[in-house]
Amino acid sequence: MCLVLAVTCGFRFEVRPGDEVVELEADHRTVHVCLDCLVLLTVHRRIHHMKVEEVIVEMAERRPLVAFA
Numbered sequence: 001m002c003l004v005l006a007v008t009c010g011f012r013f014e015v016r017p018g019d020e021v022v023e024l025e026a027d028h029r030t031v032h033v034c035l036d037c038l039v040l041l042t043v044h045r046r047i048h049h050m051k052v053e054e055v056i057v058e059m060a061e062r063r064p065l066v067a068f069a
């Protein structure tokens with residue numbers, strides 16, 4: 001039996017398999033973000049000079065749900 005951990009992405013709140021989600025950390029807070037959103041965040045940081053750390057903290061405070069599927 002194979003249990004796949006389903007994680008809710010903290011950025012767009014879509015549910016993804018755990019292996020498509022990475023953990024980001026800023027200011028001692030951790031959020032889970034899927035690879036698609038990670039690309040978005042990276043692009044925004046590069047092109048728009050967005051402060052990703054602030055976004056991470058904001059996401060952490062919204063408390064994304066973690067569920068087992």
Ligand SMILES: [Zn+2]
Pocket residue numbers: 009010011012013014033034035036037038
């Ligand atoms: Zn996402």
